[in-house]
Amino acid sequence: MSFNHNKIEEKWRNYWLNNKTFKSNSQTNKEKFYVLDMFPYPSGAGLHVGHPEGYTATDIISRMKRMQGYEVLHPMGWDAFGLPAEQYALDTGNDPEEFTKQNVNTFRRQIQELGFSYDWDREINTTDPSYYKWTQWIFLKLYEKGLAYIDEVPVNWCPALGTVLANEEVIDGKSERGGHPVVRKPMKQWMLKITAYADRLLDDLEELDWPESIKDMQRNWIGRSEGAEVQFEIADHEETFTVFTTRPDTLFGATYAVLAPEHPLVEKVTTPEQKEQVNQYIEKVTAKSDLERTDLAKEKTGVFTGAHAINPINGEKLPIWVADYVLMTYGSGAIMAVPAHDERDYEFAKKFDLKIVPVVEGGDVEKEAYTGDGKHINSDFLNGLNKEDGIRRAIDWLEENGKGEKKVTYRLRDWLFSRQRYWGEPIPIIHWEDGSMSAVSEDELPLELPKTTEIKPSGTGESPLANIDDWVNVVDPETGMNGRRETNTMPQWAGSCWYFLRFIDPDNDQKLADPEYLKKWLPIDVYIGGAEHAVLHLLYARFWHKFLYDIGVVPTKEPFQKLFNQGMILGENNEKMSKSKGNVVNPDDIVESHGADTLRLYEMFMGPLDASVAWSTNGLDGARRFLDRVWRLFITDDNQLSHKVVDSVTEDSLEKSYHETIKKVTENFEDLRFNTGISQMMVFINEAYKAEQISKDYAEGFVKILSPVAPHLAEELWEKLGHDESIAYEAWPAYDEAKLVENEVEIVIQVMGKVRAKMMVDKNASKEELEQQALENASIKERLEGKTVRKVIAVPGKLVNIVAN
RNA sequence: GCGGGUGUGGCGGAAUUGGCAGACGCGCUAGACUUAGGAUCUAGUGUUUUUAAACGUGGGGGUUCAAGUCCCUCCACCCGCACCA
Numbered sequence: 044m045s046f047n048h049n050k051i052e053e054k055w056r057n058y059w060l061n062n063k064t065f066k067s068n069s070q071t072n073k074e075k076f077y078v079l080d081m082f083p084y085p086s087g088a089g090l091h092v093g094h095p096e097g098y099t100a101t102d103i104i105s106r107m108k109r110m111q112g113y114e115v116l117h118p119m120g121w122d123a124f125g126l127p128a129e130q131y132a133l134d135t136g137n138d139p140e141e142f143t144k145q146n147v148n149t150f151r152r153q154i155q156e157l158g159f160s161y162d163w164d165r166e167i168n169t170t171d172p173s174y175y176k177w178t179q180w181i182f183l184k185l186y187e188k189g190l191a192y193i194d195e196v197p198v199n200w201c202p203a204l205g206t207v208l209a210n211e212e213v214i215d216g217k218s219e220r221g222g223h224p225v226v227r228k229p230m231k232q233w234m235l236k237i238t239a240y241a242d243r244l245l246d247d248l249e250e251l252d253w254p255e256s257i258k259d260m261q262r263n264w265i266g267r268s269e270g271a272e273v274q275f276e277i278a279d280h281e282e283t284f285t286v287f288t289t290r291p292d293t294l295f296g297a298t299y300a301v302l303a304p305e306h307p308l309v310e311k312v313t314t315p316e317q318k319e320q321v322n323q324y325i326e327k328v329t330a331k332s333d334l335e336r337t338d339l340a341k342e343k344t345g346v347f348t349g350a351h352a353i354n355p356i357n358g359e360k361l362p363i364w365v366a367d368y369v370l371m372t373y374g375s376g377a378i379m380a381v382p383a384h385d386e387r388d389y390e391f392a393k394k395f396d397l398k399i400v401p402v403v404e405g406g407d408v409e410k411e412a413y414t415g416d417g418k419h420i421n422s423d424f425l426n427g428l429n430k431e432d433g434i435r436r437a438i439d440w441l442e443e444n445g446k447g448e449k450k451v452t453y454r455l456r457d458w459l460f461s462r463q464r465y466w467g468e469p470i471p472i473i474h475w476e477d478g479s480m481s482a483v484s485e486d487e488l489p490l491e492l493p494k495t496t497e498i499k500p501s502g503t504g505e506s507p508l509a510n511i512d513d514w515v516n517v518v519d520p521e522t523g524m525n526g527r528r529e530t531n532t533m534p535q536w537a538g539s540c541w542y543f544l545r546f547i548d549p550d551n552d553q554k555l556a557d558p559e560y561l562k563k564w565l566p567i568d569v570y571i572g573g574a575e576h577a578v579l580h581l582l583y584a585r586f587w588h589k590f591l592y593d594i595g596v597v598p599t600k601e602p603f604q605k606l607f608n609q610g611m612i613l614g615e616n617n618e619k620m621s622k623s624k625g626n627v628v629n630p631d632d633i634v635e636s637h638g639a640d641t642l643r644l645y646e647m648f649m650g651p652l653d654a655s656v657a658w659s660t661n662g663l664d665g666a667r668r669f670l671d672r673v674w675r676l677f678i679t680d681d682n683q684l685s686h687k688v689v690d691s692v693t694e695d696s697l698e699k700s701y702h703e704t705i706k707k708v709t710e711n712f713e714d715l716r717f718n719t720g721i722s723q724m725m726v727f728i729n730e731a732y733k734a735e736q737i738s739k740d741y742a743e744g745f746v747k748i749l750s751p752v753a754p755h756l757a758e759e760l761w762e763k764l765g766h767d768e769s770i771a772y773e774a775w776p777a778y779d780e781a782k783l784v785e786n787e788v789e790i791v792i793q794v795m796g797k798v799r800a801k802m803m804v805d806k807n808a809s810k811e812e813l814e815q816q817a818l819e820n821a822s823i824k825e826r827l828e829g830k831t832v833r834k835v836i837a838v839p840g841k842l843v844n845i846v847a848n
Numbered sequence: 849g850c851g852g853g854u855g856u857g858g859c860g861g862a863a864u865u866g867g868c869a870g871a872c873g874c875g876c877u878a879g880a881c882u883u884a885g886g887a888u889c890u891a892g893u894g895u896u897u898u899u900a901a902a903c904g905u906g907g908g909g910g911u912u913c914a915a916g917u918c919c920c921u922c923c924a925c926c927c928g929c930a931c932c933a
Contacts, residue, residue, distance in 0.1 A: 045887090254853045260928055263851065268932075288933060301933090343931085366931095373932045386930050423852055454932050540911085550865075589853090648873070650861060654854095654928085662860065662875050664886090667871080675888090719862065722872035729872090732889090769897050794915045798868050836913050846913050 045671045046678070048638025052755040055159060064771050065117065069547070069560045073114035077564050078105045079603075081580070082120045082573025084535075085146035087125055087676040090153040091620070092628045092658065094648070097571045097609040099643045099752075100652055100715060102159045104569055104750035107712050110775040116564055117140075117160055118546035120167035121147050124175075125535040126204070129466035132498055137298035137464045139498070143170060155193055159752050160771070165549045165701040166362055169538030174545060175468045175556045179535050181587060183471060183482050184594055190236040191460065193480075197305070198459060200228035205500025206463040207232065227329070230504060233470060233531060235458040237586045241265050243600075244455075244585055252605040254653075257577045264578045266454025271438050273447035274378060275300060275352040277312055278360055284308055284352070287374030287452050290384065291441065292433030295422040296402035297379040298353045298392065299362045301345065304328045304832060305371035314349025321346050321365055328367045343368055343391045354379075355446040356437075357423070366391065374452050385410045403430070415608075458583065460534060463506040465498040467532030473517055475526040490522060506530045526816070539580055543602060561597055566604040570716075571652075574608040581606070581726045596670075607715055610655040612646070617657045626657050640753035641667040647717035649750060665773045670756055672728055673749065675741060677760055685762050692736040698782055701741045705778035708748045717752070724749060739764065744776035791842040792817045794826055809839040817843040 099460060105117040110676045124142045132139040147168065154161070167174055185191040199208040203223035207230060218225055232444045237244075245265045248258045270289035276389060277283065286300065302309050304325045313321045324346040345366030352361045369378050369389055382392035382402040389412035392399050392691055397406050398833070402422045404412020416430040424440070425433050440448035461470070463656060471483035483490050493514040498507045508516060508530040517526045541555070547564045548556035583604070588602040592755045597719030612625025612810040613619060621627065633642045645666035650656040679685050704727040727745060731737050750757030750770050784806055792800040792814060800822050804813065827847050834846040 176852060200861080254852095259852055266929095266932065270933080286933080290859090290933080366930045368930070369933095378933050385933070386933075390931090452932080574927080654861090656860065659860070659874070665873050671888095718860090719872085722862075725872055729871090742859095789866090793868085793914075794913095796867095801868080835915060836867090838867060844867080844913050 046674045046756065048324060048755070051298075051647065051785065052158065052634075052639050055755045055758045056155060057157075058758070058769070059160070059771075060155070060163070061160075062769070063164065064769055065109075065115075065163055067114060067162045067564055067626045069114045069248060069557075073112060075116065075564055075742070076105075076108045076113040077567045077569075079117075079546075079567045080119065082122050082542060082572070083150060084125055084127070085123045085143065085150045087142070087146055088622075089146075089149050090630050092633070093573075093612045093620075094154075094643075095157055095630060096612060096646045096652070098154070098159055098716065099646055100607075100609060101569065101641075102754075103573050103647070103712055103717060103751040104715075105160050106754065106771065107775060109772055110747065110750075112774075115544065116165075117162060118165040118167075118549075119154060119159070119161040119163075120165075120546065121150065121169065122535070122539050122540060122542070123147060123168050123170040124467050124533075124538055125465065126221075126466070129464055129498065132202075132466070135649055136496075138494075140170070140494075140495075156634050157630070157643065159759065160663070160754070165546050167542060167545050167549050168217075169468075169542065170466075172197040172489040172491050173552065175538065176535065176630060178472045178541070179488050179490060180485065180555065181591070182273055182468075182533070182537075183488075185235060185590065186472070186482055188240060188590075188594070190590065192234055192236065192456075193231055195229055195231050195235050196223060196459070197227045197236070199225045200230070200487065203224045205504075206506075207459065207504075209462060215707050227562075228504075232459055233461040233529075233588075235460045235582070237458045239408070240380050240586050240589055241267065241453045241455050243589055244582065247585075247589075247601055251601060252602070253583065253603075254608060256681055257264050257574070257581070257606065257608065260404045260577045261406065261582055264455060264582065266450060268453075269449075271434075271441055272375070272450040273376075273441060274445075275379070276355070276362075277308075277363070278351040278353055280350065282311060284377050285375045286377045286379045286445075287450060288381075290434070291437040291447070292422075292425060292428070293355065293384050293437070294356045294404050294437055295419075295425065296381040296383050296400045297354055297361060298382060298398040298400055299364055299380045299381055301364045301369045301377040301378050301391075302348070302367045303369040303371040304365055304367050306376045307363075308377075309348065309365055312348055313349035314486065317347060317349035318509040321348055324365060325491075334770060340692050343387070343394055345391065345395065347395075355444070356440070361669070362397070364391075364395075372456060373454065382412065382628060383408045384412055384414055386414065388412070394543055400627055401518075402728050403433075415816060432846075439586045458586075460537075461531035462534050463500065463504055464532050465492070465495070465507040467534065467535055468492075469508065469531060470529040470531055472529040473526040474529065475519070475524050477524065481655070488821065490528075506532055508532070515772045536580060536583045538579060540584045541591070542828050543570075543584075544591075544597065544735065558596075558598070564566045565597060565599045566602055569605050569607065570603040571607045571609055577608070594832070608653055610651075610653050612649075613655055613657040615658050615660065622660075626658075633663065637663060637667045638670075640670055640756045644721065648721045650718055652715050652717060655731070669725055669728070670733070670753060674756065674760070675736075676728060676731055677746075678763060684765075684769060687735075687737050688739055688742045688764075690739050692738045694735070695738070697727075697730055697737065697741055698733045699785060701728055701744065702778040702780075702782040705748060705776050706780075706783065707745060709775070711777070712751065721752065747773055747776050748830050788838075788840055790817075792820055792823055793842060794823065795846060795848075796844060799823060799826055799841070806840065810839060813839065813843050814838040817845065 066722060080098050080101050105115045109115045128139040128143050201208055201218045201223050204218055208218055245267055268289055269289060271291040272285050272287055274283050274285055291383055345364045348363045348365055350363045352363050354361055380388040382388040382399040384403055401408045403417040404420055405415050405417035419425045419428050419433050425436055428436055438449050469490045469492055471478060474480050493511050495511055497510055515528045544556050548560045552559055591597045592600050617627055618624055645663045648666055677685050704723050707719040707723040744749055746757050746760045758770055786806055787803045787804045790802050791798050791803050800820050813836045830847040832845060832847045836844045
């Protein structure tokens with residue numbers, strides 16, 4: 044008979060909640076372990092089967108660590124600000140707050156039904172004023188330190204959403220959410236100076252236990268590159284401009300210069316004859332969206348300005364061009380072009396028939412640009428030097444002559460922190476009528492988001508808050524001066540930049556969190572979530588954490604010591620699950636039909652945690668079948684403990700298998716290799732079915748190691764085994780290494796590397812003994828008939844290989 | 849183009865320091881129990897051909913007594929970045 048999952052799961056779910064079984068205590072002397080999930084955005088669609096994958100993984104770790112004697116912090120909360128709720132509210136006329144609340148309730152119910160061992164007393168919600176009070180507080184600290192500033196920048200304006208998007212929210216020229224077109228438009232925006240932390244964000248990656256691919260993506264995103272800044276004078280003009288180059292050694296090979304279309308000097312230096320052409324070009328380029336600009340960039344375009352720059356190293360006149368392959372946002376928005384040794388410059392020079400002068404030996408400039416190393420030529424005092432020495436010598440020359448200096452540039456830009464939306468944290472700043480600006484004082488936090496039914500975009504680019512007069516208008520009580528509140532709100536990333544800190548002390552109204560508790564719990568020992576947050580969330584959170592470290596709020600330089608990215612669960616047809624494809628699996632349905640334990644087990648057994656694997660209904664059935672097998676092994680049809688389970692067995696046939704299982708499962712879970720750990724549990728159950736008797740010790744040990752994966756079933760079995768306390772804090776079983784090796788081991792005998800026979804030998808048999816016994820083996824002897832044994836390799840405990848011909 | 853990763857049965861996937869390839873699960877086949885069932889139990893299941901053997905971890909080459917694992921080379925697919933000077 045199979046077990047009734049609905050009944051059992053409900054029973055234990057309520058038991059855990061009512062008893063607060065998983066409440067963590069910040070004041071114990073136990074060693075701590077902080078296991079964190081990336082908290083979800085509570086969408087209207089409810090939980091996706093992808094969510095429980097990571098959540099089960101962290102839950103297994105949490106449950107195992109508790110049983111191993113750790114004090115475990117395993118919390119859950121809601122990243123509930125954001126565009127979808129606002130869009131929904133706009134579409135339906137509902138209140139985003141109300142909508143969010145409903146979604147959170149659904150998510151909570153679904154998550155609780157899966158039996159995750161969260162401490163629900165620590166539940167947090169980023170839209171809760173008592174939470175975003177501290178998000179705003181951190182913003183004020185950033186502002187105080189000059190790390191939050193207003194800048195007029197060309198931003199990604201999305202007319203359909205009525206808001207500005209960060210670069211990373213724009214995919215292929217369209218909004219990440221919704222896929223609406225995006226254009227560039229200059230606007231005043233709040234920026235966070237993440238670039239001030241670029242080097243530390245880069246360097247400190249070294250000490251983190253993260254997947255190398257994620258570290259690489261962050262390195263790539265930060266994009267540190269070393270080189271030099273070089274000053275160029277302009278013939279017949281007062282102005283000079285600066286270029287950034289990683290190859291100052293090729294300065295003698297510079298044959299023209301390029302300014303980005305947005306470069307302020309373009310207008311000034313363009314000659315009257317070229318004016319018309321240049322203006323037309325710039326008009327064309329700025330009208331292009333980012334998408335078109337990169338797309339059409341396959342073919343280089345540009346226009347000569349008529350002006351000439353002076354190469355500082357040899358006084359040569361270089362034509363100055365405007366071209367959109369040079370980006371205003373990187374370096375100084377201007378380059379010196381060395382077509383002989385840069386592929387982009389080469390392509391451009393070929394197209395517009397510009398001079399190409401090789402300065403490094405090794406390539407053939409008739410065919411292509413040569414970017415490799417080699418002896419310098421045509422380069423005066425650099426001649427004969429290699430690339431590395433050439434660069435050093437060139438920088439020395441620039442610095443000695445006041446023409447430039449060594450310089451490090453980053454691809455990382457400052458973080459565009461404003462959103463013209465309603466459903467976000469208000470930025471606590473007031474703009475006064477005299478043009479000054481001041482921060483809302485700390486004791487006035489939280490600056491609450493006003494209730495309103497008018498959340499349509501104002502249309503002007505300002506957020507809907509601009510239309511709420513009694514909120515937006517303020518009067519200074521002392522001076523009587525009129526002011527206007529900042530109407531921009533924070534982006535969705537803000538709340539998730541520090542939520543892991545609030546879990547540590549969620550109800551503190553004096554501080555973001557108690558320093559003692561922060562010291563106890565940080566850093567996070569394991570953080571699991573999807574790879575889609577590889578750069579943005581993880582980089583922003585690291586940035587805020589480092590800042591909080593600098594101002595003495597947190598005790599660690601990095602928040603997430605170990606990071607792991609779970610893979611995706613694909614639809615049964617191997618495609619990404621989506622409503623339109625009709626391949627979505629709803630966790631509620633599975634919990635109802637197969638049970639939460641089955642879903643947990645199945646998702647962990649599908650494959651490695653980081654792999655993307657297609658859902659399989661048959662596989663799910665198989666997972667349930669295993670749990671049924673476990674149940675039937677221990678429990679009879681009339682719901683009693685099986686007679687197979689005895690206090691002391693007459694023959695301990697399971698000894699080796701049991702110890703092997705405990706060892707493997709413990710190690711595999713530790714390494715997040717749940718699929719192999721589960722397969723070992725299956726092996727044990729298969730063995731146990733064959734055994735006449737099962738000792739109660741083994742039965743209990745097995746139920747314990749099963750409990751992190753299938754906690755409801757394990758609690759029920761634990762009770763049947765005669766216990767009246769939860770299994771959650773029972774000691775994790777130990778294994779005996781000595782029991783893993785039997786006295787007799789099977790040794791393989793190979794001839795010429797091919798297995799020809801097997802023999803049982805004493806586990807301590809020496810090389811010589813192995814060799815001798817192998818050569819005496821009857822079938823081997825037969826095989827060696829007429830051959831000469833050249834060599835015998837014996838590996839104790841493994842094999843003997845005989846080389847003969 | 850650059851960076852990272854992955855290629856193993858019909859399918860998902862296992863495989864310490866190089867040491868019996870295919871654990872475990874799914875599927876399939878046969879048998880048992882059955883008012884013959886989408887239940888359970890037992891056995892089998894990489895491929896080719898008869899036992900025995902040969903061939904087998906994307907392709908090719910190499911190192912080694914021994915290679916899924918190490919080296920070289922090529923190919924395919926996935927993820928990220930994409931004119932970053």
